[in-house]
Amino acid sequence: MIKLTLPDGGILEVENGATVLDAAGQISRSLAKIAVCGVSDGKMVDLSTALTRDTSLRIVTEKDPEALEVLRHTTAHIMAQAVKRLFSPVAVAIGPAIDNGFYYDFDLDHTFSDEDLATIEKEMRNIIKENIPITRRTLSAREAQDYFHEKKEPYKEELLRDIPPEEPISLYEQGDFSDLCRGPHLPATGRVKHFRLLSVAGAYWRGDEKNKMLQRIYGTAFFSGEALDDHIRAMEEARMRDHRKLGKQMGLFHIEPDFGPGLVYWLPKGAFIRRKLEDYLIDELIRAGYSIVNTPHISKSDLWKTSGHWNFYRENMFSPITIDEEEYLLKPMNCPFHVLIFKNETRSYRDLPVKTAEFGTVYRYERSGVLHGLMRVRGFTQDDAHIFCRPDQLHQEIMDLIAFTKRVLHVFGFEKFDVYLSTRPEKYVGELEQWDIATRALEEALKDTGLDYTVDPGEGVFYGPKIDIKIRDSLNRSWQCTTIQVDFNLPQRFDIHYIGDDGEPHRPIMIHRALMGSLERFFGVLIEHYAGAFPAWLLPVHAKILPIADRHLDYAGRIKDALSNSGVYADIDSRNEKVGKKIRDAQVTEKVPYMLIIGDKEEEEKTVSVRSRTGEDLGSFTLDDFTRLVLDDIRLKR
RNA sequence: GCUGGUGUGGCUCAGUGGUAGAGCAACGGUUUCGUAAACCGUCGGUCAGCGGUUCAAAUCCGCUCACCAGCUCCA
Numbered sequence: 273m274i275k276l277t278l279p280d281g282g283i284l285e286v287e288n289g290a291t292v293l294d295a296a297g298q299i300s301r302s303l304a305k306i307a308v309c310g311v312s313d314g315k316m317v318d319l320s321t322a323l324t325r326d327t328s329l330r331i332v333t334e335k336d337p338e339a340l341e342v343l344r345h346t347t348a349h350i351m352a353q354a355v356k357r358l359f360s361p362v363a364v365a366i367g368p369a370i371d372n373g374f375y376y377d378f379d380l381d382h383t384f385s386d387e388d389l390a391t392i393e394k395e396m397r398n399i400i401k402e403n404i405p406i407t408r409r410t411l412s413a414r415e416a417q418d419y420f421h422e423k424k425e426p427y428k429e430e431l432l433r434d435i436p437p438e439e440p441i442s443l444y445e446q447g448d449f450s451d452l453c454r455g456p457h458l459p460a461t462g463r464v465k466h467f468r469l470l471s472v473a474g475a476y477w478r479g480d481e482k483n484k485m486l487q488r489i490y491g492t493a494f495f496s497g498e499a500l501d502d503h504i505r506a507m508e509e510a511r512m513r514d515h516r517k518l519g520k521q522m523g524l525f526h527i528e529p530d531f532g533p534g535l536v537y538w539l540p541k542g543a544f545i546r547r548k549l550e551d552y553l554i555d556e557l558i559r560a561g562y563s564i565v566n567t568p569h570i571s572k573s574d575l576w577k578t579s580g581h582w583n584f585y586r587e588n589m590f591s592p593i594t595i596d597e598e599e600y601l602l603k604p605m606n607c608p609f610h611v612l613i614f615k616n617e618t619r620s621y622r623d624l625p626v627k628t629a630e631f632g633t634v635y636r637y638e639r640s641g642v643l644h645g646l647m648r649v650r651g652f653t654q655d656d657a658h659i660f661c662r663p664d665q666l667h668q669e670i671m672d673l674i675a676f677t678k679r680v681l682h683v684f685g686f687e688k689f690d691v692y693l694s695t696r697p698e699k700y701v702g703e704l705e706q707w708d709i710a711t712r713a714l715e716e717a718l719k720d721t722g723l724d725y726t727v728d729p730g731e732g733v734f735y736g737p738k739i740d741i742k743i744r745d746s747l748n749r750s751w752q753c754t755t756i757q758v759d760f761n762l763p764q765r766f767d768i769h770y771i772g773d774d775g776e777p778h779r780p781i782m783i784h785r786a787l788m789g790s791l792e793r794f795f796g797v798l799i800e801h802y803a804g805a806f807p808a809w810l811l812p813v814h815a816k817i818l819p820i821a822d823r824h825l826d827y828a829g830r831i832k833d834a835l836s837n838s839g840v841y842a843d844i845d846s847r848n849e850k851v852g853k854k855i856r857d858a859q860v861t862e863k864v865p866y867m868l869i870i871g872d873k874e875e876e877e878k879t880v881s882v883r884s885r886t887g888e889d890l891g892s893f894t895l896d897d898f899t900r901l902v903l904d905d906i907r908l909k910r
Numbered sequence: 911g912c913u914g915g916u917g918u919g920g921c922u923c924a925g926u927g928g929u930a931g932a933g934c935a936a937c938g939g940u941u942u943c944g945u946a947a948a949c950c951g952u953c954g955g956u957c958a959g960c961g962g963u964u965c966a967a968a969u970c971c972g973c974u975c976a977c978c979a980g981c982u983c984c985a
Contacts, residue, residue: 648984848941
């Protein structure tokens with residue numbers, strides 16, 4: 273007998289050699305039914321794993337988050353098996369579980385179509401019906417090499433070469449299919465029930481564009497039909513919220529693909545919202561001690577040579593413009609200009625930190641395949657700022673920035689963030705020692721604010737490491753907006769300094785930061801986050817007045833004027849339409865916060881009937897009460 | 911940039927070799943209406959662009975551009 277320590281601290285005695293499933297069954301029959309795998313000694317193991325010594329054991333069930341990973345991984349194997357049954361020859365590459373599902377990469381001559389997905393799905397259902405046991409066996413590196421060589425799986429052979437020789441190599445087999453895999457897996461194909469293949473796309477082998485492009489099939493799987501349906505519904509919801517769709521429908525922005533892909537036109541309503549965002553932010557910036565500046569859109573290439581952009585960022589810059597035989601470049605960043613503003617006067621250590629902020633419009637060349645609505649464009653406006661500070665101020669400034677960022681993002685209802693610390697990339701400028709100091713400063717600030725963060729090795733900018741804060745929106749999707757970057761390099765390149773209390777010149781440290789990131793992207797995120805239903809404080813129309821018949825137009829006009837005098841923006845739908853149609857347009861298409869329905873009754877009682885865009889009838893209001901309601905919304909930014 | 915798909919009036923889409931269609935929007939009228947689409951009529955397209963095949967091309971072929979799903983990259 274051996275002793276198993278369970279998560280609750282209890283000890284379970286089982287026979288030496290009993291499997292994880294046996295142990296689960298010994299705890300309870302129902303547990304064994306929903307068991308997916310086990311965690312023993314901190315390692316995920318199959319249900320069929322034999323236990324041969326005293327150890328800790330936790331049974332992972334369908335309710336645990338890790339279980340989905342196992343399910344999806346197994347579903348990926350079933351998909352690969354189906355593809356191998358249907359097509360030949362096929363080489364399989366990798367097929368992991370990912371955030372919302374799984375994928376598998378294949379190399380074959382036939383190109384998959386959507387019809388193929390249906391066929392593959394059908395074959396997968398066959399495999400599931402066959403309820404094939406999934407078994408694991410381990411073999412030596414040599415055996416594995418021979419095995420996959422014989423099976424003509426060159427990608428597996430390549431993967432094998434990267435596995436350290438001392439590590440055991442495991443193979444998972446289900447009937448006519450086998451795969452190199454760490455596992456664990458479900459015990460049989462029949463355990464997979466609710467899945468869906470979603471799309472097919474190209475993907476480079478190992479994500480490197482120098483390698484061959486493979487075909488990737490994406491899919492997802494869940495333990496219950498409801499969970500799968502929920503997920504499909506959420507995908508549908510995300511499609512409905514797509515900022516490109518809503519932007520068109522609501523008249524927020526526009527792009528002219530024929531006259532400049534990735535270049536954004538802010539339509540009146542979108543431009544109004546942008547102005548409100550800018551006003552709000554400028555207010556906050558001034559309060560936080562920033563100076564608002566404006567700088568040119570182009571400058572001579574010399575500036576970009578000095579800054580290092582010409583060497584390290586050229587592939588993202590637009591081609592030079594020649595003016596009076598001099599070469600000018602469109603700015604991809606604002607930082608060199610802010611450095612020049614700093615340099616424009618002699619700075620004392622007492623002046624520091626100097627904080628310059630600008631809504632600076634920059635242009636970056638992006639490869640044609642990556643443009644995406646407002647999220648990825650070629651011209652955008654950053655809510656950019658640069659902080660020039662003394663070394664002893666660095667830590668506090670970063671702390672302040674993180675707090676400032678959180679405060680502003682909370683206003684928009686963003687409560688959850690993913691924080692990344694990106695370290696030195698392959699192409700970089702400056703000395704290693706300074707990179708270390710900068711990276712440490714960011715890391716310490718992160719630790720001191722108590723934020724959880726992930727290190728992203730090699731993902732920093734060429735001049736310094738950075739903290740990226742990704743926003744989770746209302747659908748729990750993640751967007752990168754905020755970035756905080758420490759830079760020792762530009763101050764050096766431009767030879768800027770301040771006079772210290774010792775009367776000597778000293779080099780300041782520079783922090784680059786963008787909070788919303790780009791106004792375009794932030795706007796896109798907001799559209800999807802709010803599903804187009806912007807809070808009143810950002811909107812050009814707070815209330816749509818909907819007269820029932822033409823004879824109410826006079827009263828409608830008087831209401832509009834009265835509201836306007838108290839700072840509530842109202843519009844009248846004076847079209848010759850029935851009120852149902854006016855409601856539909858105001859609520860569904862325009863998403864105006866309030867609709868004021870007025871007819872004989874309202875005119876008689878000097879009231880308005882208020883309907884919210886959520887569809888709720890809020891009842892009859894006096895004009896004063898309604899004004900107060902809207903002004904409260906605006907004041908509280910709700 | 912790469913792989914696959916798509917490109918038809920302002921919008922959403924039908925039309926697979928034989929004279930370009932629908933709904934919505936716009937415009938003109940009728941109707942004056944009580945909480946998610948009234949009715950009638952009118953206008954509007956060198957079918958992304960260029961070239962080719964054909965008696966004949968939105969439709970078949972080639973190139974270019976753009977968009978979409980990804981890969982890669984990033985605010």
